[in-house]
Amino acid sequence: MTCLSAEELAALFDGRLPQARAAQGRSHLAGCPRCAGEIQRLSEALQDAARQDALRPSAELLAQAVALGHPGVRPVAAEVPARPVPADTRAAPNERK
Amino acid sequence: MPRARPHSPHRPEPLALVRQVVAGNPAAWQRFVESHLGFLHALAWRYARGDQDLAEELCLVALEGLRRPDAEGRGCYRLRRFLESREQLGTRSRFTTWLALVAKNLFRDWFREREGRRHLPREIEGLAPLGQEVFRALFWQGLTEAEAWGQLHTHRPGLGPAEFEAAVAAVYGALRARDLWTIYQDLLRRLPAVSLDAPLGGPDGPHLQLADPDPVHRPDARLLRAEEHAEAERLRSLLAEGLASLPAATRQVVQLLVFRGLDGDQVRRVMGFRTRQRVYDEMARARRRLRTWLGRRGLGAEALEAALADLGACAEPREGPGSRSGGGGRLDGNVGRDGSGGPGSESEGGDA
Numbered sequence: 001m002t003c004l005s006a007e008e009l010a011a012l013f014d015g016r017l018p019q020a021r022a023a024q025g026r027s028h029l030a031g032c033p034r035c036a037g038e039i040q041r042l043s044e045a046l047q048d049a050a051r052q053d054a055l056r057p058s059a060e061l062l063a064q065a066v067a068l069g070h071p072g073v074r075p076v077a078a079e080v081p082a083r084p085v086p087a088d089t090r091a092a093p094n095e096r097k
Numbered sequence: 098m099p100r101a102r103p104h105s106p107h108r109p110e111p112l113a114l115v116r117q118v119v120a121g122n123p124a125a126w127q128r129f130v131e132s133h134l135g136f137l138h139a140l141a142w143r144y145a146r147g148d149q150d151l152a153e154e155l156c157l158v159a160l161e162g163l164r165r166p167d168a169e170g171r172g173c174y175r176l177r178r179f180l181e182s183r184e185q186l187g188t189r190s191r192f193t194t195w196l197a198l199v200a201k202n203l204f205r206d207w208f209r210e211r212e213g214r215r216h217l218p219r220e221i222e223g224l225a226p227l228g229q230e231v232f233r234a235l236f237w238q239g240l241t242e243a244e245a246w247g248q249l250h251t252h253r254p255g256l257g258p259a260e261f262e263a264a265v266a267a268v269y270g271a272l273r274a275r276d277l278w279t280i281y282q283d284l285l286r287r288l289p290a291v292s293l294d295a296p297l298g299g300p301d302g303p304h305l306q307l308a309d310p311d312p313v314h315r316p317d318a319r320l321l322r323a324e325e326h327a328e329a330e331r332l333r334s335l336l337a338e339g340l341a342s343l344p345a346a347t348r349q350v351v352q353l354l355v356f357r358g359l360d361g362d363q364v365r366r367v368m369g370f371r372t373r374q375r376v377y378d379e380m381a382r383a384r385r386r387l388r389t390w391l392g393r394r395g396l397g398a399e400a401l402e403a404a405l406a407d408l409g410a411c412a413e414p415r416e417g418p419g420s421r422s423g424g425g426g427r428l429d430g431n432v433g434r435d436g437s438g439g440p441g442s443e444s445e446g447g448d449a
Contacts, residue, residue: 002241002242002243003241003242005178005182006178006195006198006199006202007178007179007182007183007186007188007190008182008186009198010188010190010191010194010195010198011188011189011190011194011195012367013190013194013198013363013367014189014190014191014194014366015365015366015367016188016189016190016191017187017188017189017190018186018187018188019369021186021187023369026349026367026368026369027345027349029349029352029353029367030345030348030349030352031269032269033269034235036352036353036356036357037357038198039353039357039359039367040353040357040358040359041201042194042197042198042201043357043358043359043360043363044358045140045143045197045198045201046194047360048139048140048142048143049136049139049140049142049143049197050139052138052139052142052143053139055135055138055139055142056135056138057134057135057153057156058153060153061134061138061153061156061157062130062131062134064153064157065130065134065156065157065160066126066127066130066131068126068130068157068160068161068164069123069126069127069130069164070123
């Protein structure tokens with residue numbers, strides 16, 4: 001069986017992969033150190049990230065990140081001003097409540 | 098549905114936003130960044146090991162990776178693939194789970210590029226050159242086997258599919274041996290110098306004397322001693338056989354919980370169990386069976402039981418980022434311990 005894609009691994013990890021494929025995926029994990037390692041490291045990364053609740057990205061980082069959208073992979077005219085939003089109030093994404 | 102990780106219950110999965118980003122809407126990109134930068138930053142923090150500048154750099158690396166166009170110049174191919182997989186294959190992961198996996202791989206690629214040439218793990222150095230190339234393609238470039246075949250075939254016109262398959266099998270064989278070996282070292286670290294041939298008299302028995310009570314003394318060094326190496330080999334192969342004798346679901350639970358360090362709820366979800374109790378029931382069954390299996394072969398069953406219980410206990414959530422490179426029961430990936438020690442040694446899960 002072929003290795004699981006990133007999409008399938010994430011879905012398997014969340015218990016949200018269609019049943020038949022999930023069964024295949026589980027037996028694949030048993031024999032594939034690479035995919036099993038991916039699941040392991042995903043688990044580690046999420047556990048660590050959850051511990052970093054207090055961290056907030058800086059205003060500069062937010063500005064730089066937003067600016068990535070402006071060179072435009074697609075030639076869509078910029079519809080928003082390039083100026084970054086004030087980060088003090090907006091830079092705390094609420095991925096976690 | 099129980100969730101292992103806090104996740105905003107107030108918003109639906111941000112699929113509509115992802116679709117707008119894929120469509121090239123800059124305002125959507127800004128909202129996307131505002132929604133996910135904190136999460137990316139928390140993820141990057143681990144890989145940056147507390148270096149603020151590096152953490153920020155990694156965030157930008159990940160976001161650039163999400164925007165990267167495919168070969169035809171269509172933007173955001175990774176996000177596009179995420180959406181397509183949902184629609185076509187019915188993968189329904191949370192967006193953030195997928196994002197964590199992809200970001201982690203993008204971080205790894207970045208470290209890898211920065212570190213330049215890397216050393217092959219010992220097991221792989223022992224393989225034929227073709228095996229080493231296959232290893233690089235699969236684990237360092239993160240190609241699928243089909244992609245690796247395509248690439249290698251281009252460079253080596255004489256390469257046949259059977260030869261390629263054999264090389265792939267050799268690579269996985271070598272890595273599996275490493276996995277078991279790592280587990281084995283851990284068992285030995287916990288049970289140093291227990292003679293496998295002599296019966297164990299109990300906790301005070303003479304054979305339970307520690308050869309090296311010094312905790313900083315690495316098991317690796319001790320293993321170099323020939324006789325212990327031979328013992329380790331024997332126990333290693335017996336343990337491998339014992340594990341192989343378990344029912345598939347039981348073995349999978351042991352692998353995920355003990356060797357891969359997932360927590361009980363994560364294992365439950367991967368296995369598709371309804372309750373977490375089932376995970377622990379399977380683990381208990383594995384211990385019973387292994388104890389019997391090893392006991393029948395004259396091994397110190399009680400001592401091994403204790404070691405396995407210990408391993409099971411350490412499958413609970415771990416401490417800091419440093420724990421992944423520790424000498425614990427978890428396998429440090431397939432290509433770990435190759436000298437780089439950093440996230441650059443992560444292996445790949447199809448985010449090529």
